[in-house]
Amino acid sequence: MKNVLVFRTNINTDERLHRAACRLCKLRTICRWSVDLEDCDCVLRIEAEALTEAEVIRLLTRAGLDCAALT
Structure with a gap:
């Protein structure tokens, strides 16, 4: 079963993308x-199996990006 995870990010440049x-x-x-570069929150939407919000946040934070779950 696929989960849909949604995050607010600072992925707003080609380099960050x-x-x-x-x-x-x-x-x-x-x-x-996908990342919605038109949205003010630069929303990252992920469809995945067996992936948690915490794992995504940790992964992107280690890459120097801001990432917070949207509920």
């Missing part, structure tokens, strides 16, 4: 992900 992509593409549990 590339940093996020390098990390997210390594996770085999992610089926699909």
Whole structure:
């Protein structure tokens, strides 16, 4: 079963998007992900199996990005 995880981020430049992509593409549990660069919260949406919000936040924080779960 796929989970949909949604986050507020600071992924608002090509460089930050590339940093996020390098990390997210390594996770085999992610089926699909996207960042809404038009939204003021730069919303990251992830469809994945067996992935938690905490894991995503930790991964992106280690990459120097801001990431917080949206509920």
